[in-house]
Amino acid sequence: MFDKYYEFRYILYKKSEGEFPYLREHKLTFVCRYNHRYIVNVQEFEYHVYIIKFHLKDHRHSENKYNLQTDYHDATRVITTCIEIMLYFYRKFPLASFGFIGANSVGESKKNTKRYRIYRRLMENFFSPIHFSHHYYEDGSAYLLLNRANTTENLLEKIRSLFIKFYDVPTDKTF
């Protein structure tokens, strides 16, 4: 498990347009063994933060594209491919920090989702604490791999404010 992945292809990047907070969105794609195409969106934020998202191409027009399940029973390979994409970005941008949110399935609470629990486990297994420090926000099912090589002052706080702005992460005041 988690040792095989699909060959992926970098398609393009597009710069942020107005309402979107990120600097760029990189698009990558791969085809699974059942001939379904997946789209991986890697949103590049300030401070070399990359947020990974993926969905089935067939779901691209759906508002819930990140929440839908495919039922192809191919999650391990698909997720491993996303991990390989993270490594691809890390090799390209050695200061890259990575974040993701384990989206809730339809009808599931946003807190500590099933996807989050799986991704979190994979991060433990594949990303040693040597290059990345691991951070989590369970209520929002968010996970962050903070690059130790990035010496930006108060980086974690800055990334947190990004999360607050663009994801469902509460501000300090709510705690």
Next chain:
Amino acid sequence: MYIESNQRFAQRSEDVRLLLTGFKDIYQSSKSLFSSWLTSVFLYLGALPFLLLMVWLRFRLKKIYPAKVFLNTKNYKELRSIYDNFTMWDEFTQRAKRVLTEERTSYILKFYINECIKTLALIFKYREALQEAFLTLDSATPNDRILKKRTETELWENRNLAYEFKI
């Protein structure tokens, strides 16, 4: 996908443990085979070679174990496994120290145990160096009230040893 048997240190530790416990077995069996007096004679005769062996072992260990440990992706998994394996030495040392404090322990036996403890002290020194290296990872990790940090120990204890780190 399988658990790698790359723990050379674990094997070395096991060898040393077998060596030390082997001495204990020799002592006990010779006591039952021969008289206590004859066993003492053997022990006195063996003291010098044993001392030399321990001195050699300490010399080797000093060379093997660096005073400061530098972690990287390649050595992290192995060193962490080594660190976990050190727990077996704790029990051994405690037992050895208990025997030392007993009044009926003969002088020659105390000599042997002391030599073993001196050798183990080097291993413990290395463990401290490892511990310091792992703690450095935690101290270098910023914490946040919302994006909480995960400690190195927590990450290690939760992971599946069958997997290799990708980075």
